[in-house]
Amino acid sequence: CFLVILQYGSTDGVGVPHIPHTARIVGGKNATAGSWPWQVSMHHDDAHLCGGTVINTEWVLTAAHCIITGSNPNEVNRTVSQIIVHPDYNKGTRFNNDIALMKLSSPITYSTYIRPVCLAANGSLFYNGTRVWATGWGQPLVAHDVLQEVQIPVIGHNECGCYYTTYNLANVTSAMICAGELGKGICQGDSGGPIQYRQGAQWIQAGIASFGVPCAIGFPEVFARVSYFQLWIMNQTGGTNVSFVESTSSGTDPDSSFVCSVVTPTNTTTAPNTTASSPGSRTVSSELAFVGTVAMILLMPLLA
Template sequence: HSYQVNHTQCVIVQLMYQINCGKAPLNTRIVGGQTAPAGSWPWQASLHMSGSHFCGGSLINNQWVLSAAHCFQGATASLLTVYVGRQTQGSSNPNEVSRSVSSVINHPNYNSATNDNDIALLKLSSTVTFTNYIRPVCLAASGSSVHSGEDVWVTGWGTLRSSANDLMEVDVPTVGNRQCNCDYGVGRITNNMICAGLREGGRTPGDSGGPLVIKQGDQWIQLGVVSFGIGCARPELPGVYALVSSYMTWINNQISSNQPGFVNFRSSGTDKSLTTSSCFILYLVFVVHSFLLLRARFEEQQLNQAAFVTNRVFLSV
């Protein structure tokens, strides 16, 4: 009987997280690329080491934060502090609370060379109390579908400008993985990744480990974790994120109680990205173009050298 009671309580708690996660009462955003008003993104976490902000994260229940594995290579949990409810890095934050970190769990299959499985969990030393400024985000459940052209949001203190002390926000479109593979090189983008950003370039204010979110109904759902490509401002290179829905089982296996609210996201768009075969054709065009350019330069050098030799012979005569 006690097992049935405990199991029922767990199910009720999980359902409550599914219903109440991703609510941001102070968020009225329509367009972005600006400073985020206080409380707009109440799950945003600021990760500090030795007193300095170094990565972002997202609050997913009252004691766990989701972030990126590459943030914690060689890091010691005891040296980390997590701030939630924080608005600025440069002055006081009346709505924030801080917690030390009791453990950091990197995904066991994280590959630092390819950035595959770039996801991590941080357990806070104690629970936090939810307010309008501190709330958990929903997570995209396994089986969620996301197509290109969806309007998503990135937040952080990262790279919109070098002196960005205030939390920044911007809305960008998702980019299909097939197109993203064309941009980064075939095979670079795995099924555990999602891409988003303006392919014509432009900086995005994301921190490594920070959230990529989308709104469905009245709930904000985290689709991705900032992995790489953010802030580079290079043309045709969108940001790349760890795909949260790929890790539902792993996350739930690490969090035994008060499991996060996983919500199924259904995309309304279609992926119109180039196929891998198209990428190969584009690659061949690039190779041929590069070869012709190099050959033209070589022939020009040969002509210049021949002219130089002829000129010397003429002068010697």
């Protein structure tokens, strides 16, 4: 197994891309080279499996469920010398504490195309509706595929939990953060990758792609909440040269007044379904029936 660090951007400092992002919403479009210099592609048997992020010269952050551990002219290859999965992964509820660290066999050298991301510090706030960016390659990865980016809203803890408990899918814990909307989001192969938020000139990683109901049908995707794990990350890495930044949200969080009732997002795509739903329209219940024939709740990626 080996790790490929794709040098996909250039920066002037931690969490600061040299190539500026536009203000447009990108629905799964090609990312501009220079946009996300901390993005990592984890490979297994010469194929992309999961994403990750560079947090310093020696460590990569990813999802616990990805643990197994690529050509781009700007890539740097590193094998992994140590893998640390959170000791409480899956404890208490499925997918809880879905976070892992990988120590590289040798330090990387920062360059025009590779730099670390800032991590959300304990106490960071991401209110319902906050716009964040998700990045990843999805699956399968074919030759010359380009990193994709999409802007999606944060879905508050109460609202997100309502979706998942209504259909008895999962418990959304305080170690998780949710984001996504109809037609925009993440799917297989994007696990372990980041959602990131711009604060001033810096980009702050808020979450690590964990699980969801495939794909972008209006159900929130769920991410490990990076700020929740600040102490654990610092303890495992020695805290050296890992940048934590407290993210703030102003005003009142709309999620604080959210009241859970039956929520039924509708998917307007024509993907297959196993119920009698009319073509081109599928309710959550029919989507869940379809997913149930594959792997219950989607683990991104679907690991065989």
